[in-house]
Amino acid sequence: MTHYEAAVLGLVQGLTEFLPVSSSAHLRIAGHLFPGAQDPGAAFTAIVQIGTELAVVFYFWNDIRNIGAAWLRQAIGRQHDPQDAHLGWLVIMGSVPIVVLGLLAQDLIETSLRNLYMTAAMLIGFGVVLGLCDRLGRKVKTLPDLSWRDGMIFGLAQAMALIPGVSRSGGTISAGLAMGYTRETAARYSFLLAIPAVFGSGFYQLWSSWNHSGPTLSVTATATAVSFVVGYGVIAVFLRMISAMSFAPFVIYRIALGGLLLLLLQERLIPPLS
Template structure:
């Protein structure tokens, strides 16, 4: 089982920041591993702590600056309209939808919404939607033009990722493109916005499942989380470089192809939806 956990950690690190849905990949991959079982929402959330730690490392200077200046604004040492202070508040506000919806629909997220039929549909639908957004989006706005209203929209787009197959980065970036933001700006905000939600969800699942025996032992889950962290660092650097020069078309094609393949496998009974 350790090897399976490491493989899943590798896939988590490779797919978390690409707009292809890491949770969908872990859900699908679980069907083809020797144990042939869903790694579960808890395992997915905990390993995401590793990938999100990579975001903290990669954007460390930005995060420290935002947190420090936001804190200074609380004690009125700098004005509230400071760009970093505004960004801090927008990240907080944008995190509210996923927290509320995640708690309200926790049971469905861990059961019904993990159906591979739904995963396949989300991969295709939101893949096409990403392609349309990339095609029609103005791609002119920068992060310093982010408004409160747009921050809320970004937040609800991120919350869609509670459904495997949507993609946290993909949903948020798609919303950003439709709102006219540059590819790199939309991706950067998507990564920063995910920090509170992913750490919150990951540590919540860690505490909740501390005494429960899931598909993997705590040691195996920890090893997978470590692998995810290392791989994710390289993926973030690659992705930020890619979108500064190229479109999202390869990811769109990949999502649609994966979703279509999954539908065929389900229709033929080769794999089961649960």
């Protein structure tokens, strides 16, 4: 992989990570646009996501600092903000499903689940789910309404993003809408919930692949840096966008992309696995 190809993949990652369209699916597909087309791999995808997650940390720094401080103060028995401490515990609890399933299904995640037929099916299927949840959800609940039950449902929804095509934000936002949360609340909590999972997965893959074949460290760093810069801008635009419009454009896009991918696979223009 060249630095130019890595920059393009970083751009794709930054543009799609926070939208409910599945960044892992886009990276999986984008790898076929270059000479010697091939899957960038689950490890490369996880590492590059560190860049977009750093964008989340910078964008939501005040929220993260307040939640972390309140959680720590509660843990050591000091005076604290109960709502922020509660959010801290929910983020920890909600991260458990994706960690457990990620470790148990690691071989499947890196092989069979990256089959492009599966990716196409998830793009279409969860596009329909997102559309139904957005249309039928009550959209009245906000972060103070977040219960332990809701937090675990958010966590289980996030874990489904281990399958390319589901979308981390798409899965958690759909779950939030189905439970009656506003679009912006579901999106903001989705971003916060992803922080431990993405950093954990990214640094684990970075350590695991250190001495293995694959993209060089400098190439991966290029993609990660580009994804950070682009992702930071996308967060602000996306949060403003969903406060004024529905998720219908993303639903249409997901279904169209999934259909196009199925057509390309049927015509054998790209292989389902590489």
